[in-house]
Amino acid sequence: MSQPRYRLVVTGELGPRYASAFDGMTVSAHDGQTDITGPIIDQSQLHGLLDRIASLGLTLRSVTPLEAENHEAAASNHQANEI
Amino acid sequence: MSSQTAEAPPQRLRVIEPKLMLPRVHPGVRRRGRLLEMLDEDGGSALTVLEAGVGYGKTTLVRSWCAERREAVIWMTLDAADDDPVRLWTHLATAVERLGQGLGARALASLGVRGAPVETAVDELMNGLVAYGRPVAIVLDDLDTVGSDRSLRSIAHAIERLPPNVRVLVSTRSDPAIGAARLRARGALTEIRAHELAFTVDETRELLARERIELSGESVELLVERTEGWPAGLYLAALWLRDLEDPDQGVRSFLGSARHVADYLTDEVLTALPPQTRDFLVRTSVLVRFTPDLCDALLGREDSAAMLAELARSNMFLVALDPRGEWYRYHHLFGELLQLGLGREHANELRRRAADWCRANGLVEDAIEYAAGAADAEMVAELLVEHHREFVWGGRLTQFLGWVQWLPVELLLEHPSLPAAGALAAGLLALPAVDVQRQLAVAERARSERPQLWSPYLEATVELTRAMGIDRGDVGAAVEHARRAVAAARAGAEVLSVGALATLAQAQFFAGDFDETRRAALEAVERPDAPDRPDGYIASLGLLALADAEQGRTEGAEAWARQAINYARRRFQTGSWRLSMAHLGLALACTQTGRLDEAEREALRGEHLRRSPQPTVGHAHALLVLAQVCVARSRLERAARELERAQRAIAEFPDPGRLPAIAATVEHDLTTARANTGNHRIVEAPSPAELAVLRCLATGLSRREIGAKLYISLNTVKTHTRELYRKLGATSREDAIARAEALGLLEPTQSPG
Numbered sequence: 001m002s003q004p005r006y007r008l009v010v011t012g013e014l015g016p017r018y019a020s021a022f023d024g025m026t027v028s029a030h031d032g033q034t035d036i037t038g039p040i041i042d043q044s045q046l047h048g049l050l051d052r053i054a055s056l057g058l059t060l061r062s063v064t065p066l067e068a069e070n071h072e073a074a075a076s077n078h079q080a081n082e083i
Numbered sequence: 084m085s086s087q088t089a090e091a092p093p094q095r096l097r098v099i100e101p102k103l104m105l106p107r108v109h110p111g112v113r114r115r116g117r118l119l120e121m122l123d124e125d126g127g128s129a130l131t132v133l134e135a136g137v138g139y140g141k142t143t144l145v146r147s148w149c150a151e152r153r154e155a156v157i158w159m160t161l162d163a164a165d166d167d168p169v170r171l172w173t174h175l176a177t178a179v180e181r182l183g184q185g186l187g188a189r190a191l192a193s194l195g196v197r198g199a200p201v202e203t204a205v206d207e208l209m210n211g212l213v214a215y216g217r218p219v220a221i222v223l224d225d226l227d228t229v230g231s232d233r234s235l236r237s238i239a240h241a242i243e244r245l246p247p248n249v250r251v252l253v254s255t256r257s258d259p260a261i262g263a264a265r266l267r268a269r270g271a272l273t274e275i276r277a278h279e280l281a282f283t284v285d286e287t288r289e290l291l292a293r294e295r296i297e298l299s300g301e302s303v304e305l306l307v308e309r310t311e312g313w314p315a316g317l318y319l320a321a322l323w324l325r326d327l328e329d330p331d332q333g334v335r336s337f338l339g340s341a342r343h344v345a346d347y348l349t350d351e352v353l354t355a356l357p358p359q360t361r362d363f364l365v366r367t368s369v370l371v372r373f374t375p376d377l378c379d380a381l382l383g384r385e386d387s388a389a390m391l392a393e394l395a396r397s398n399m400f401l402v403a404l405d406p407r408g409e410w411y412r413y414h415h416l417f418g419e420l421l422q423l424g425l426g427r428e429h430a431n432e433l434r435r436r437a438a439d440w441c442r443a444n445g446l447v448e449d450a451i452e453y454a455a456g457a458a459d460a461e462m463v464a465e466l467l468v469e470h471h472r473e474f475v476w477g478g479r480l481t482q483f484l485g486w487v488q489w490l491p492v493e494l495l496l497e498h499p500s501l502p503a504a505g506a507l508a509a510g511l512l513a514l515p516a517v518d519v520q521r522q523l524a525v526a527e528r529a530r531s532e533r534p535q536l537w538s539p540y541l542e543a544t545v546e547l548t549r550a551m552g553i554d555r556g557d558v559g560a561a562v563e564h565a566r567r568a569v570a571a572a573r574a575g576a577e578v579l580s581v582g583a584l585a586t587l588a589q590a591q592f593f594a595g596d597f598d599e600t601r602r603a604a605l606e607a608v609e610r611p612d613a614p615d616r617p618d619g620y621i622a623s624l625g626l627l628a629l630a631d632a633e634q635g636r637t638e639g640a641e642a643w644a645r646q647a648i649n650y651a652r653r654r655f656q657t658g659s660w661r662l663s664m665a666h667l668g669l670a671l672a673c674t675q676t677g678r679l680d681e682a683e684r685e686a687l688r689g690e691h692l693r694r695s696p697q698p699t700v701g702h703a704h705a706l707l708v709l710a711q712v713c714v715a716r717s718r719l720e721r722a723a724r725e726l727e728r729a730q731r732a733i734a735e736f737p738d739p740g741r742l743p744a745i746a747a748t749v750e751h752d753l754t755t756a757r758a759n760t761g762n763h764r765i766v767e768a769p770s771p772a773e774l775a776v777l778r779c780l781a782t783g784l785s786r787r788e789i790g791a792k793l794y795i796s797l798n799t800v801k802t803h804t805r806e807l808y809r810k811l812g813a814t815s816r817e818d819a820i821a822r823a824e825a826l827g828l829l830e831p832t833q834s835p836g
Contacts, residue, residue: 012341012342017349017350017423020423020426029341032341054136
């Protein structure tokens with residue numbers, strides 16, 4: 001069973017300095033924001049991540065579980081095939 | 084293992100002074116008049132909460148507010164370890180004691196009563212502040228670092244009871260669970276949030292002017308817009324811009340970047356620093372609070388004092404905690420940003436060095452925190468083994484247990500004193516049985532897997548913890564374990580003797596063996612070290628009082644009880660549950676000599692002290708004594724209620740010792756008393772056997788038939804019947820039945836036929 005994946009978005013593009021701040025997560029900056037994506041074991045870890053973001057003075061814009069996105073992508077693929 | 088002879092209790096853990104220091108106001112900080120006025124509006128609210136993210140200048144603002152007061156200020160910088168309410172309040176009480184001798188002493192003593200609810204100490208502290216009388220402000224900085232329910236509730240408890248001369252100011256990053264809503268409703272709360280703390284364009288202009296940075300008006304506005312007035316961002320910007328030839332150009336580049344404000348500016352500021360300085364900042368950023376000495380040790384230098392003084396003067400990264408330049412800490416945000424420049428391995432190596440220095444300088448708690456931060460479980464285990472007695476004897480049970488639970492089982496097996504002490508701590512904290520059991524299981528595994536590491540001290544600790552489980556309701560087991568604890572203490576852990584003997588005495592008392600109770604308790608109180616062991620001493624004296632009272636030795640009971648109470652008063656331990664037995668013994672003695680008012684007071688006090696979240700044997704006993712006294716006072720409704728509560732608890736206990744017998748006696752007395760208040764006076768309440776006969780009589784059976792039905796001889800039936808008539812004051816079967824019905828001893832029956 002795979003771990004749930006989350007994407008957290010913060011305002012402002014973060015440079016390489018922040019790579020070590022989010023262990024195990026992928027950090028990618030674009031269009032004035034930064035996506036922090038990766039597997040989250042449990043709620044504790046998620047809250048730890050939120051604390052980290054707050055400690056670094058970052059502004060949180062969204063927290064999204066990625067399962068939903070995968071399902072939507074699969075559904076639209078399905079439809080495309082049917083047509 | 085060498086035996087431990089009677090010794091004075093080990094030194095308590097030192098208060099961490101930097102937590103109580105008032106941070107110095109940086110000379111470059113502008114006075115924010117608008118906000119300072121908000122803090123003093125309407126004379127200042129009872130509670131003021133500054134709630135905003137990191138870098139909004141909360142601490143700075145409160146600090147400059149403090150600088151302008153003439154009244155006393157108590158400053159406390161909170162941190163995660165204040166999740167242990169004893170640690171939290173020990174620091175606050177120490178600060179209050181420094182306001183005036185004696186103001187915090189009772190609270191401090193209360194905190195020393197292990198396992199007692201911390202609210203008692205909080206109340207004592209509020210009393211001390213009332214006694215102080217003059218206005219005082221208490222600042223709690225970084226409240227968001229405290230997450231434990233118990234600590235937060237204790238703060239809420241304090242805030243509910245703030246004397247009128249006390250104001251509390253709290254800075255936090257997130258909503259604090261301290262009951263602010265209630266104060267808001269009463270209009271006694273001032274809130275200052277990010278929106279107010281953000282810099283205005285005017286304030287930014289003043290900041291820039293002070294740093295002699297010349298920017299066009301438009302640049303200033305754009306700068307404020309880009310940073311959204313975030314004070315940390317603007318200070319960083321100022322640091323960077325002041326060294327630029329063309330600040331306007333700098334601002335334009337900054338505006339053109341999509342990077343996060345702190346990321347961009349930190350880069351600029353750090354690259355502009357001399358490498359030596361940058362290196363110093365980055366490597367010391369792992370430190371929570373530090374002195375020049377610690378920095379020297381960390382980095383192998385000798386010039387940290389000068390370096391720190393210069394850094395504190397020239398920028399905002401460092402916060403000087405005291406005027407002599409001894410203690411510093413980093414501003415939270417900048418500390419975090421600096422640390423990003425360190426690899427994890429390097430950071431942990433530095434933390435390990437910091438742990439060594441703290442250890443060598445007697446800063447036990449800090450050493451443990453750094454070792455844990457470096458993920459060095461071995462060092463944490465070593466430090467805990469070295470100092471576990473200071474934690475456990477000093478009442479820092481929650482803190483200690485937290486560390487023990489953090490360590491891997493393998494290390495706990497190698498250092499069995501830790502799970503043993505952890506089990507004792509869990510027991511003293513009255514945690515759920517499963518938590519105590521978990522630690523005991525590890526300790527007992529160590530006992531069987533590593534017998535060469537075992538010792539009488541550990542044996543005594545484990546058995547004592549099990550014996551303390553008497554409160555879970557197994558008196559027989561408690562006696563067994565307490566005996567073993569006493570034997571182990573004798574064999575080589577003298578320091579635990581008083582406690583073990585007291586626990587044995589208590590178990591024997593509930594088992595109903597008063598001679599054994601007296602023997603154990605006397606041995607305890609006659610030991611030369613007894614007065615140095617308040618827990619065991621008070622309990623033993625109280626048990627002697629109870630044992631004497633139960634056996635009708637009224638004078639002895641009173642003497643013992645008063646000795647316990649006076650001793651407890653001198654030691655500020657009057658709130659300890661262990662004193663309840665003295666009060667109950669005194670209550671019984673007073674009942675026997677007809678001093679019923681005093682008996683009631685003492686019984687109420689004894690019961691109150693013995694209350695706990697889960698039902699315990701001790702509390703059930705206290706309820707029974709209270710019920711007994713209520714019967715004597717003719718408060719029959721109350722007596723019935725307390726008796727019922729006791730009986731409900733007793734029903735759940737696997738082995739309640741003699742409590743059911745006491746309950747039966749109280750019930751019997753209650754029934755008698757009840758009957759005596761009716762029109763029908765009875766001499767004495769019929770026994771259960773007699774009542775059984777009466778019920779048969781009511782159904783019209785002959786005596787021979789009753790004998791057959793109840794499996795008793797005809798003679799016995801006749802005896803019971805005779806006794807029934809006598810006790811009910813009846814002259815015939817019909818009369819007896821009628822009286823019994825009127826007294827509620829029999830359900831009214833249909834007349835036969």
